[in-house]
Structures are given as structure tokens and as C-alpha cells.
Amino acid sequence: MSEILISADKVSKKFCRDLRTSLRYGICDLLAAYTGMSNRTGQVLRDKEFWAVKDVSFEVRRGECLGLIGHNGSGKSTLLKMLNGLLRPDTGRIEMRGRVGALIELGAGFNPVLTGRENIFNNGALLGMSRLNVRNKMEEIVEFSELGEFIDSPVSFYSSGMRMRLGFSIAVHSDPDILLLDEVLAVGDLGFTLKCYNKMDELQQKTAMVFVSHSMPKIARMCTGIVVMNAGCSINPSFDVSAGISKYYDAQHFAPGQRFDSGVAELVGIALRSGEHVSQPGEIFELCEGESLDILLTLKLHRPVQNPKLWLVFLDREQRGFAEIGNFDKFHTGPLSPGPFSCSVVLGKLSLNPGLYSITLGLHEEAVSGRNQLLRIQSAVYFKVNGKKQGWVPIQIDTRWQFS
Amino acid sequence: MNGCLAHTRAFHAVKINLCGVLSQRVLLSLAGNRATQSPGGAWNQAVLAYFCRTRISDAVNIRATLKTIIYTPDPHLRNPRKLFREMLADLLLSRQLAFQLALRDIRAQYRQSLLGFLWMIALPLANALIWILLKNSGVVALADVAIPYALFALSGTLLWSVFTDATLSPIAQLMGSKHVLVKINFPAEAIFLSGIYQTVLHAGIKTLILFTAWCSFGLSLHWSWLLFPLAVLALILVGTTLGMLLTPVGMLYSDIQKVLPLVLQLLMFATPVVFAVPAGSWAAKLFAWNPLTPLFLTGRHWLSGQEAEELYSFVVVCSLALIFLLVVWVAFRLAKPIIVERIGT
Structure with a gap:
């Protein structure tokens, strides 16, 4: 086992909702600090205060990456700032071993008038690098950021993505033992973001990371452990990544379906059937892992539709499509006549990972002039697969293994 | 297959080991980079060793x-011992950063301006000019001074601008x-230090301008000129102490930053900046109690080669300011996490 670099023990922090009251408390805290008295008010909430972080404990070893997830305002960034020593915990104890590199915000401390190269020196110094160290790494940093000749332009001419490139390059080249990352990679283009993750993989072997993100695939990719925050509290004591991610999803409410309707077709009903069990409208249909699933559809057309094509897309919780049914025209050729029209899609046994899914459906018509969309209903129906948690990808392939 | 796995493991172990060495090197370069670079390296290492409470050979x-x-x-x-150790260690660490920030x-500051450094002396020059005009036109009657009034006013306003720079700098920098x-x-010390560096640089330029003006009036050089920078540094010291004293509350409430220029304006009239110390009125008492008075008087005396009569008060003010600076430094360190918490993002 490698050494523990970060340990947090029952850490709490409170904040005040009201600015004026907050400033007054600030003065009180100042007086308490100056008189050297123990902060008697540390343990209890004063008027208009709340716990932004409450009794959170974890440990991160070298080579591990802890994911911090939770909805907005759940205390992730506060926790990260405490780890970075920017905020002092109101209760509990934090121990950080080694050199801390933190990307709470990329490009904090950039001076817009100065060039990228000059800002590398400034930001490097802020992150604790010596001038010589920065000079040695200059080429590496510039090369990693892929800014080319823009490196000698003022930072105020940079796009947000370019600033992020520069900021990230500096931070990862400061050779930290502990790396704290707060949702910083969101503005980069795909190529650079992937490069960043590869760089982080490279760093991970020698650092302990704490990583805040709202992107579950990235959390699942990077993290060896996870803390799910909800209203300041950690709600998963096990640190298990898959279980944590599904806890996070459970705390989110899902959006109702958006519909596109051309007035030509309407969806009268959509139901799911598993064996004898048929879903009621509006409910989230539940089935067990490995059970079969059929989709029953009733549409109503207001005019004849030439070359119709009905399609279905399976979405995960982040509304990402992961499977599609597009073979309608294999089973139905020719026009559809006006009036009600029913069909069922027999899916058979599904090997889906337990979790919540939805189905989007649409109807379009292949005309000479092109594709004509008639109907599209986003997340028309939700269903939940129950079972033992396996992984974090929707489709679990039930495969055979051979050993030679 | 097993062999392959073992091989990978061994490879990882080597890699991690290598990383350990790497991070050690980083730490070394962080803590002792200057030690190996600069001629003052031995001293640095000695200081570091002291803070690590070991012999020099153990420091590494x-x-x-x-x-x-x-x-x-x-x-x-x-735990005051720990506090002071941290303070000094942070100060050592922040020198390079402060230089970079400055x-x-x-x-x-000067890249986005055409006149550049001229802006630095524009205000004291204009201030001096106004007073010279006021006196020459007879609008205000001022007591005569030992040196040409233009030089008196210029030296006063330039020194005053050094003091206000130093006073406003900590909170503005923060x-x-x-x-x-x-x-x-x-280390937030770097912010203050960078402010001091800038004030010192500006003060140096102002001093040079003052010397040039002095020579252009055809007045003779005097050896006590060499002491004049001490008066400038003393003003920076007092200004910084005052400025840092106000930071904890000033960071929380914007009132301090708003009221400070006004207070300084008023304070100027209780200091021998553009006129000499008035004799025999209630105002004389005010001047006598103003800690800035001996600094200005001594500075001017050194400039003109006169006997520095206020030297004793000068030394007392400077020593007190040094002690207070230490106290307000501690006060700021204690306040920093509270300030960061309350100002948010």
C-alpha cells in the first residue's frame, strides 16, 4: 500500500446566507482569533448559517484518485478549498502530505496585458515553482498547451479554451504530490481534453488526486474512489465508484420529455411490457435484470405517410443515446394510411446494467426532397432495471470466456 | 501469463520509485533552489536548517x-512558536514570488500607457506646482523656509507621495x-512584499528626480544626502505598517478603502509637507504629536545638509513602526482564512 497523502477526518464548514451578517460574523471571528480564544461558536450554527460541508471523512493514497460529485451547491468546491488550505475547517482535521497543486480555477492570476509566456512565469511562481524550474519547463509547457506563436500574445486576446490550455499546462507541470482539480476541463475541445486526461493518467501514478466533475464518464474513467455530496454530507460511506455514481443519479431529478410535433402524427400511447406486466401511463416501469422487454406503441396519423420510418433510441441518465432501433423499414414497406396505427417492438432479453433509462422515439418520412421529420418525443417513457450493480456502462455484454 | 503480470508490477514499482525521486527533486528545488544558485546560498541553507531545527547537513x-x-x-x-516559524518560512519562500508579482x-502598468513612468510623479509634481503658485501669487501666506520654497514644496510632496503609496499599497494589492x-x-506575504518592492522602486525614481531638481537650483551637494534614502525607507515602513493595520477590516468592509484617501488628505495638513511646522498654536501640538513630522523634518535636513535635530524622534518612530509591523503582520496572518472565507469568489 502506498502512503496516505490526504486525510480528512470529520471535516465541517459552515457558511452564512446573508452578506451583512456574514461580514459581522467575520469581525467576530477576527476578534476571537486575536484573543486566541477557542472558537466557541465553531461547533454550533449561528443565525442564518448552514453547514456547507458536514462531517466528511476520507483518505487518498498516492496513485489514487478520489472523485467528488454532487449537485450544484452540495459543498464540493468548499471541501476542495479546505483541502487546499484556503478555508479553515470549522470542525475536524485535514492532513495533507507533500506538495499540493490545485486547479480550483484555471488561469487565476493571469494578467491580461502580459503575454502567455510572461504569465507562465507568474502563474508558475504562484503555484510554488521557482523561476529556474519554470525556465527549464518552459518549452514543455508551451508545447503541451499547443498555443504555438500565440504564446507571445497578450492573454486578453486568448479565447477561454486557450486560457484553459495554458492554465492546465502550467499546473500539471508543477510536479505536485497532491493534485486538486475542480471541474476545469469543461471548456477545452475534445482533442485537448483527451490529452489532459492522458496527462492526468500519467500523473496519477505519482500523485494523489481529488477530482470534482459533473461528468460521470470522466469520473468513472479517472477515479478509484468516490464521495457523493448532498447538502454538505457525504452520502456514500463505501467510496465504491459505480454505487456512488448511481447514488448521484438518484439524487437528480430527470427532466420531462420534450416533444416535436408537426401536426401530421401524434403519439397516442406508449407502454412497456415485461412478461405479463404492462406499464401504466406516467409511471416508471420497473423490471429485473435479465427480463425481457417489449415496447407497445400507438400512433395516430392525420394524413397518409409515404415511406415512413419509425425509430427508437435508448438513453441513459445523462440523455446520451447508447442503443438505437432503426430497422422499421425492414418490417414495413409502403405508405401508412391515416388513422390509428399500433405496433409492438419485441426486444427480448436485455443485458442492461441496472439503472434508469428512457426511450426517445420519432417518426419521419423519406421524401424526394429529403427527410421530413413528423414526430419526435424525447424520453417518451422511462424504465428502471433493478438488480445487482455491475458497472457504469449501460450495456453489459453477457459473453463467454475461453481459457487456453 | 503470471510472469508477464509480475513483470508489469515490477515495472510499476520502478516507476513509482522513480517518481518518488522526482518529487524529492522538486521539493529540493522548491525549498533550496536559491540555495544552490545565489552566493547567499549558505545563509539560506542555514536559515532553512534552523527552521527545520536541525544541523545544516541534515537540512537536505x-x-x-x-x-x-x-x-x-x-x-x-x-502555538506562537509555530506561528512565527511559519511566518518566517513563508517570508523566505515568498521573496521570489514577490519579485515576480512586482x-x-x-x-x-506601463505597457498599457503612453506616458508610463511619468504618471508616477504627475500627482506630486502637480501638487507642488499648485502650492508654489498659491504662495507666489500671495493667495496664501506661508512662513518662510530655509531653502527655496519650490524645493521645499517639491521635496514635501514627493516624500508625501511615497508615504501615501506605501499606505495605500497593502490593501490595494490585496x-x-x-x-x-x-x-x-x-504565501500572502508575497502580495505585501511585491507592493513594497514597487513602492521602493517608485520612491527611488522620485528621489533621483528630487536630487536633479536640487542640483538644477545650483545648490551644493552635501554628504548627508547619502542618508536621505533612510528617511524615504522610514516613510515606507510607517506607511506599510499603517496600511497593513487596516487590511483585515478593510478587506471585509469597503468603507476603509473609501475613507483612506480622505484621511490621508487631512493628515497632509498636519504634517510639514507644503508648509513648515507652525509655531506656538494648537496646530503646533498637532504637528508635534504626528509621528510623520520627525520623518519629514529629518529627511529635509539631510537633503539640505542641516543638523538633523529630530534624529532621536526619528529613531523612536522607526523602532516603534518596526514592532507594530510585526504585530500587524501576525494580525493579518490570523485574519487571512477568515477574509478568504468571507469574500468568497
Whole structure:
């Protein structure tokens, strides 16, 4: 086992909702600090205060990456700032071993008038690098950021993505033992973001990371452990990544379906059937892992539709499509006549990972002039697969293994 | 297959080991980079060794192990020895950063301006000019002074601008780095130090201008000129102490920053800046109690080669200011996490 670099023990922090009251408390805290008295008010909430972080404990070893997830305002960034020593915990104890590199915000401390190269020196110094160290790494940093000749332009001419490139390059080249990352990679283009993750993989072997993100695939990719925050509290004591991610999803409410309707077709009903069990409208249909699933559809057309094509897309919780049914025209050729029209899609046994899914459906018509969309209903129906948690990808392939 | 796995493991172990060595090197370069670079290296190492409370030969080993930081809600004043050790260590660490920040600010300040350095002396020059005009036109009657009034006024306003620069600098620097302060953990001493560096640079230029003006009036050189920079530094010291005293509350409430220029304006009239110390009125008492008075008087005396009569008060004021500076430094350190918490992002 490698050494523990970060340990947090029952850490709490409170904040005040009201600015004026907050400033007054600030003065009180100042007086308490100056008189050297123990902060008697540390343990209890004063008027208009709340716990932004409450009794959170974890440990991160070298080579591990802890994911911090939770909805907005759940205390992730506060926790990260405490780890970075920017905020002092109101209760509990934090121990950080080694050199801390933190990307709470990329490009904090950039001076817009100065060039990228000059800002590398400034930001490097802020992150604790010596001038010589920065000079040695200059080429590496510039090369990693892929800014080319823009490196000698003022930072105020940079796009947000370019600033992020520069900021990230500096931070990862400061050779930290502990790396704290707060949702910083969101503005980069795909190529650079992937490069960043590869760089982080490279760093991970020698650092302990704490990583805040709202992107579950990235959390699942990077993290060896996870803390799910909800209203300041950690709600998963096990640190298990898959279980944590599904806890996070459970705390989110899902959006109702958006519909596109051309007035030509309407969806009268959509139901799911598993064996004898048929879903009621509006409910989230539940089935067990490995059970079969059929989709029953009733549409109503207001005019004849030439070359119709009905399609279905399976979405995960982040509304990402992961499977599609597009073979309608294999089973139905020719026009559809006006009036009600029913069909069922027999899916058979599904090997889906337990979790919540939805189905989007649409109807379009292949005309000479092109594709004509008639109907599209986003997340028309939700269903939940129950079972033992396996992984974090929707489709679990039930495969055979051979050993030679 | 098993062999392959074992091989991978071994490879990882080597890699991690290598990384350990790498991070040690980083720590070394962080803590002792200057030690190996500059001629003052031995001294630096000695200081570091002291803070690590070991002999010099052990200092390297201490630095090679990981530095542990512990954050708890316990008040810092409980452990003053630790507090002072941290303060000095941070000050040592922040010298290079402060230099970098000062360089950044100076570059940025003058790159976006045509007149550049001229702006620095525009205000004291204009101020002096107004008073020279007021006196020459007879609008205000001022007591005669030992040196030409134009030089008296110029030396006064230039010294005064050094003092106001130094006073306004800590809080202005802090407010300017607010967004960094809440995002990056670095020794905040660097912010103040960078402000002092800039004030000193500006004061140096102002001193040169003053010397030039002095010579252009055809007045003779005097050896006590060499002492004049001491008066300038004393003003910076007193100004910085006053400025830092106001930071904890000034960071929370913007009132301080708003009222400070006004207070300084009033204070100017209780200081021998553009007129000499009035004799025999209630105002004389005010001047006598103003700690800035001996600094201005001594500065001018050194400039003109007169006997520095107020030297004793000068030394007392400077020593007190030094002690107070230490106190307000501690006060700021205690206040920093509270400020960061309350100003948010």
C-alpha cells in the first residue's frame, strides 16, 4: 500500500446566507482569533448559517484518485478549498502530505496585458515553482498547451479554451504530490481534453488526486474512489465508484420529455411490457435484470405517410443515446394510411446494467426532397432495471470466456 | 501469463520509485533552489536548517521527506512558536514570488500607457506646482523656509507621495489579488512584499528626480544626502505598517478603502509637507504629536545638509513602526482564512 497523502477526518464548514451578517460574523471571528480564544461558536450554527460541508471523512493514497460529485451547491468546491488550505475547517482535521497543486480555477492570476509566456512565469511562481524550474519547463509547457506563436500574445486576446490550455499546462507541470482539480476541463475541445486526461493518467501514478466533475464518464474513467455530496454530507460511506455514481443519479431529478410535433402524427400511447406486466401511463416501469422487454406503441396519423420510418433510441441518465432501433423499414414497406396505427417492438432479453433509462422515439418520412421529420418525443417513457450493480456502462455484454 | 503480470508490477514499482525521486527533486528545488544558485546560498541553507531545527547537513534530508500540513479549527495563537516559524518560512519562500508579482504589475502598468513612468510623479509634481503658485501669487501666506520654497514644496510632496503609496499599497494589492487569493494557496506575504518592492522602486525614481531638481537650483551637494534614502525607507515602513493595520477590516468592509484617501488628505495638513511646522498654536501640538513630522523634518535636513535635530524622534518612530509591523503582520496572518472565507469568489 502506498502512503496516505490526504486525510480528512470529520471535516465541517459552515457558511452564512446573508452578506451583512456574514461580514459581522467575520469581525467576530477576527476578534476571537486575536484573543486566541477557542472558537466557541465553531461547533454550533449561528443565525442564518448552514453547514456547507458536514462531517466528511476520507483518505487518498498516492496513485489514487478520489472523485467528488454532487449537485450544484452540495459543498464540493468548499471541501476542495479546505483541502487546499484556503478555508479553515470549522470542525475536524485535514492532513495533507507533500506538495499540493490545485486547479480550483484555471488561469487565476493571469494578467491580461502580459503575454502567455510572461504569465507562465507568474502563474508558475504562484503555484510554488521557482523561476529556474519554470525556465527549464518552459518549452514543455508551451508545447503541451499547443498555443504555438500565440504564446507571445497578450492573454486578453486568448479565447477561454486557450486560457484553459495554458492554465492546465502550467499546473500539471508543477510536479505536485497532491493534485486538486475542480471541474476545469469543461471548456477545452475534445482533442485537448483527451490529452489532459492522458496527462492526468500519467500523473496519477505519482500523485494523489481529488477530482470534482459533473461528468460521470470522466469520473468513472479517472477515479478509484468516490464521495457523493448532498447538502454538505457525504452520502456514500463505501467510496465504491459505480454505487456512488448511481447514488448521484438518484439524487437528480430527470427532466420531462420534450416533444416535436408537426401536426401530421401524434403519439397516442406508449407502454412497456415485461412478461405479463404492462406499464401504466406516467409511471416508471420497473423490471429485473435479465427480463425481457417489449415496447407497445400507438400512433395516430392525420394524413397518409409515404415511406415512413419509425425509430427508437435508448438513453441513459445523462440523455446520451447508447442503443438505437432503426430497422422499421425492414418490417414495413409502403405508405401508412391515416388513422390509428399500433405496433409492438419485441426486444427480448436485455443485458442492461441496472439503472434508469428512457426511450426517445420519432417518426419521419423519406421524401424526394429529403427527410421530413413528423414526430419526435424525447424520453417518451422511462424504465428502471433493478438488480445487482455491475458497472457504469449501460450495456453489459453477457459473453463467454475461453481459457487456453 | 503470471510472469508477464509480475513483470508489469515490477515495472510499476520502478516507476513509482522513480517518481518518488522526482518529487524529492522538486521539493529540493522548491525549498533550496536559491540555495544552490545565489552566493547567499549558505545563509539560506542555514536559515532553512534552523527552521527545520536541525544541523545544516541534515537540512537536505529533512527537505527530502514530504512536508505535512495540518488544518484544524484550533486558533493559531495557541502555538506562537509555530506561528512565527511559519511566518518566517513563508517570508523566505515568498521573496521570489514577490519579485515576480512586482515585475508583473510594473510591466502591466506601463505597457498599457503612453506616458508610463511619468504618471508616477504627475500627482506630486502637480501638487507642488499648485502650492508654489498659491504662495507666489500671495493667495496664501506661508512662513518662510530655509531653502527655496519650490524645493521645499517639491521635496514635501514627493516624500508625501511615497508615504501615501506605501499606505495605500497593502490593501490595494490585496484587493487586486482577491481572485487569486481565494483560488490559489500561496504565501500572502508575497502580495505585501511585491507592493513594497514597487513602492521602493517608485520612491527611488522620485528621489533621483528630487536630487536633479536640487542640483538644477545650483545648490551644493552635501554628504548627508547619502542618508536621505533612510528617511524615504522610514516613510515606507510607517506607511506599510499603517496600511497593513487596516487590511483585515478593510478587506471585509469597503468603507476603509473609501475613507483612506480622505484621511490621508487631512493628515497632509498636519504634517510639514507644503508648509513648515507652525509655531506656538494648537496646530503646533498637532504637528508635534504626528509621528510623520520627525520623518519629514529629518529627511529635509539631510537633503539640505542641516543638523538633523529630530534624529532621536526619528529613531523612536522607526523602532516603534518596526514592532507594530510585526504585530500587524501576525494580525493579518490570523485574519487571512477568515477574509478568504468571507469574500468568497
